[in-house]
Amino acid sequence: MNLLLLFQQDFITANRVRLTGRRLEHLRTIKKVSMNDRLEVGVLNQQLGQGRVISIDKYQVELEIQLGEEPVAPLDVHLILALPRPKMLKRILQTVSAMGVKQLSLIHSAKVEKSYWQSPWLEQEKLQQHLIFGLEQAKDTVLPEVNYYQRFKPFVEDIIPDLIAESRAIIAHPGQGRFCFEEKTMNKQHTCLAVGPEGGFIDYEVDKFIQAGFVSCHLGERILRVENAIPVLLGRLV
Numbered sequence: 001m002n003l004l005l006l007f008q009q010d011f012i013t014a015n016r017v018r019l020t021g022r023r024l025e026h027l028r029t030i031k032k033v034s035m036n037d038r039l040e041v042g043v044l045n046q047q048l049g050q051g052r053v054i055s056i057d058k059y060q061v062e063l064e065i066q067l068g069e070e071p072v073a074p075l076d077v078h079l080i081l082a083l084p085r086p087k088m089l090k091r092i093l094q095t096v097s098a099m100g101v102k103q104l105s106l107i108h109s110a111k112v113e114k115s116y117w118q119s120p121w122l123e124q125e126k127l128q129q130h131l132i133f134g135l136e137q138a139k140d141t142v143l144p145e146v147n148y149y150q151r152f153k154p155f156v157e158d159i160i161p162d163l164i165a166e167s168r169a170i171i172a173h174p175g176q177g178r179f180c181f182e183e184k185t186m187n188k189q190h191t192c193l194a195v196g197p198e199g200g201f202i203d204y205e206v207d208k209f210i211q212a213g214f215v216s217c218h219l220g221e222r223i224l225r226v227e228n229a230i231p232v233l234l235g236r237l238v
Contacts, residue, residue, distance in 0.1 A: 001026050003139040004041045004051060005132060006065070017051070018062050027053075027061055041065060042141035044132075071141045075100030077237055078163060079230075080194040082109035082201065086119040088227050090130050095227070097134025097144050099234045105163070107149045109205060111197040117150055156208045164192045169214040172233055174200050174223050191237060198226060 004027075010017040019027070027033045033053050041063070042048035049067035056062070079096055083089070083106045096104055108117070120126060131144055149155040160169075171194040194201075194209055201209070210216060219232060 001030070001136045002040070003048070003136050003141075004039050004063075005136050005141065006041055006043045008043075012062075015065050016054075016062060017065055018060055020060050024059075024061050028056070028058070033061070039063070040139065041067075042071065042135075042139070043067065044135075045142055047071070048139070048141060072100065072139065074102045074142060075234060075237060076190045077101055077234065078103040078105065078167070078190075078192045079234075080105045080107060080163075080192060081226075081230075082107055082195065082197040083112045083116050084197065084226050086116060086121045088225075089119070089121055091227050092230060093127065093130040094134040094137070095231055096234070097131040097140075098138040099134075099231065100138065100140065101234065102142060102144050104144055104146045105149060105155075105159075106146065107155050108152050109197050110152075110202045111199060117148075122148070152205060153208070156205075156212050160209075160212045164213055166190070167192045169209075169212070170194070171201070171206060171209045171214040171216050172196075172218065172229065173206055173216050174218055193233060193237075195226060195230060195233065 004023065006017055010019060012018050027039075031039070033039065033056065035053055035056065037053045039051045039053070040048065041051040047067040048069040048071060049065060051063035051065050054062050054064050079101050081092070081104065084092055127146060128143070131146075135141060135143065149159065167190045169192045173196065192214075194214060196205070200206075206216065219229060224232065
């Protein structure tokens, strides 16, 4: 935890917070904080600043807060991702949040098992928990927006046109198109990036993306797992 992320319900006065639970245990057992220690803090979707420990015991910790710093600039990418396996989803959520993605669309694909959509990890509370872990890692406060689309064709035909308006639209697909982001001068442009499931999208899905205005690219001869391909792709846009 590189940033202590705070929520409105933590505040007991305008500049004082009280914490229990996971964050308290982290401060006591990992950070080993004591009276008057200063910590980097941030309020969800608001500013960052400093917190000073003014009270701590095994039940709670209180900090005096001073804010004034703006969060780090977001990565100018809308990530479109075929819903991964639930165990992989948790890691991916933390990764995309830490790397600065603020718009994530989880979509269905022929290779996505329908049972994945019933995963408890798609519940708002659990999904947000892993996004928060990513923010704490990256010292960011702005929570990504996540949307779900369980029907592929309506998503591509009805939603995609608005998403890619005035954007560079790229579908990462093994062995097809050119090497991803080889032109460095393009990296300042807003990007809609589509990443498929393990093994990639099926041909029909790739064709639908291309018909919608996407350009296909690849990461070379090696085939990476989705959880590895995503940070490689996003890293080329930082």
